[in-house]
Amino acid sequence: MLNLTEIISVPSRLFIGGTVPENYYHDTYVKNIKPVYAVALPKTQEEIIKLVDFAIEKDLHILARGAGTGVAGAQVPLEGNELIIDVHLMNRIVELDEETLTLTVEPGTLVGEIHHYVESKGYFYPPDPASKHSTIGGNVATNAGGLRAVKYGTTRDYIREMTVVLPSSETMTLGSKNIKSSSGYDMKDLFIGSEGTLGITTEIKLKLIPLPKASVSLLLAFDTVQQATDATLAILTSGADPSGVELFERQALHYAEQNLGYPLKSQVGQAYLLMTLDGNNQTELVGRVELIEQIAQETALESHVLTKEEALKNWALRDNILLGLTVFTEFELLDEVVPINKFAELIESTKQMQEKHGLNVLNFGHAGDGNVHTLLMKDDLSEEEWTRKRAALLKDLYQKVADLGGLPSAEHGIGIVKKEYMESMTDEVNLKYMRALKKVFDPDNRLNPGKIF
């Protein structure tokens, strides 16, 4: 008979029943108050295996968790009686292998710490989710994207190898340090983005690339979102190879300007593109900047190549959109994605929904990869109005996303908040086989049940 206090013998790493701290009942936006069985903070894979064995013996559900910075409810206990495995103390950088350009880390390592560490050694880990305080394990669980996906791809593209503990308490290593493989089924990509429903990640080998030695940022201002996205398409096919192409509406930035207390470099127009190019040296960038300036000449109201200081300040405004908004109103943050040529149409349609439903809507997002962050704002609405109008607008919005060939989540995951939309937007055959795959690894539905589908 297993005993939790024997598996985790350090009292500060174990909370049972009523002693479980309040923060384990919510993520950034989603809250649940059903009691959990216990929270354990393992420091080794061996402890995780024992915890899973314990959960099997007691027939408990298991919920793995990192920094709790999720936004879709994937880490929130739903059913009551969960054993929460919080891996945030497994946060060691295990090995930098400079010959194969791989970094081995434990799942609780913060992505900001990974950036800092590898960049100090002359390397680059490109995935760049807005939350630097998220753990790499969480980034793997959601296939986190962020600001540099247009050139460099998402978390998925940088996972060489990962080790997981399965709901059976077996361990399995997926992928390897080898760059290519045609040796059997790719199970690694099945686990990436599975939101903790298939296994608990215990170690990850990341692919690194050489750190770009030069970069430059540009800001373009346009009259309309449509012009900004048309320019985005032209830039993407030009060979200018931007590492980030962020689009935001004037109104969305307004709150960040108020919050930070300084203006965006451009004050004309209604829609902006903020871009970064990176490369080996400044000379290499000159020709690529020219390509963008040529495109901008046709429709942009203004086009600025930013100085280093301006770049910092303007990117800080972009990064402050959400925080700036928090000061003024409650809101819901979405992360829908559409094919890049449908970006403007989607944003345009949210304006019509705003009128129809009487709910203010703002948009910003990663124009280079079609990922819109639509914000629904509570403003002065009563709770009842907010709940009702929001539900009605979301229904319309996800229908529009589906009509445009899009998906409910680009980078935050489905969790619980997008489940019903995921189910309505996904083909029945696909859902059937996803459920069957879940059953292969978790026949007792023990691991993070009730999430995704």
Next chain:
Amino acid sequence: MLNLTEIISVPSRLFIGGTVPENYYHDTYVKNIKPVYAVALPKTQEEIIKLVDFAIEKDLHILARGAGTGVAGAQVPLEGNELIIDVHLMNRIVELDEETLTLTVEPGTLVGEIHHYVESKGYFYPPDPASKHSTIGGNVATNAGGLRAVKYGTTRDYIREMTVVLPSSETMTLGSKNIKSSSGYDMKDLFIGSEGTLGITTEIKLKLIPLPKASVSLLLAFDTVQQATDATLAILTSGADPSGVELFERQALHYAEQNLGYPLKSQVGQAYLLMTLDGNNQTELVGRVELIEQIAQETALESHVLTKEEALKNWALRDNILLGLTVFTEFELLDEVVPINKFAELIESTKQMQEKHGLNVLNFGHAGDGNVHTLLMKDDLSEEEWTRKRAALLKDLYQKVADLGGLPSAEHGIGIVKKEYMESMTDEVNLKYMRALKKVFDPDNRLNPGKIF
């Protein structure tokens, strides 16, 4: 009751029993002579669905096939009584969507034709397997790699969406035109590289990128393979960003020189690196070429920046290694992969195995991604000696690959010829779950049975 001649009513697209042409019994190297039930050449997904229904009704095994250029036996009928579905007539380029940079093709489209078509429009499909006569469906089935994987990745990285007919005759579309997704399990990557054992691909949407406008090739000569791979590691971390880094031994090239009738640009040393850099313009390339020349200065005997004409001739020699060899001897071509820093050690060990087993061994390969093409040469050995010595050497070789953390196949697939090595080199837990995944989609083991594991 279904009838084959009703499903495929055009006689030239159907071969039954004894009328099946001989080429359906082999791929490039592997042959089997068990009789097959029939070969059907569908032209639409609807016909494929009906053919699968027919196979279910008659309890036939199904084997999907493209151009037959495989080298691992994955397309060879094993059991007898198979229904072969040859998709090579489904070879239409369906749509070039310049706004989302995607190309929709049917599975029988030749990869060389895709290159030609998209490059004429100013776009680039980077995966570049040596066989331009292979079909894109086959490339997906093996996750084909080729010469440009070091910078651009493999086929997997360029599949936005694919539609498959499952062994149940259901159809399923995997992936989408969306660049990012965190919307449920990634089943697309499970099907890529599954060697026709999970589904029959009927349509593929490829990701394109802008065509690089400039390129330059370099040839470096070294005394030893170790020096060449050390230089490769230095080049990969330098930021020079080569799109291909090919390594070959003098001896392997010797046959190509004899066959083509002209020499490699460098005639000193025992190991060579042939590289291409590409970019937006020649100016951008200058600094990157300098990075490589600096690295070469330390250990290379010679370093040549090739003229356009020299580049063509020297790459032709590289491409001619296999064909050149065919003139002189029978051989077996391998495609093992190791972490890039183990490349030299693997090649070195094959030299010891050559001595130990009395079997000549040559090596060439993709040094930038750790993928060695080891060649076992029959030369004057009798059939009996060849079979015996080859089996003994392969056992040692794959053991060494496993010891170095490598995999049996980088880009050709497991098929039947590497099955036993795959099984001995793969963890039992991984094999168990791969088999379970196969069962989810193909509970009756109807689709390409007996392949991979």
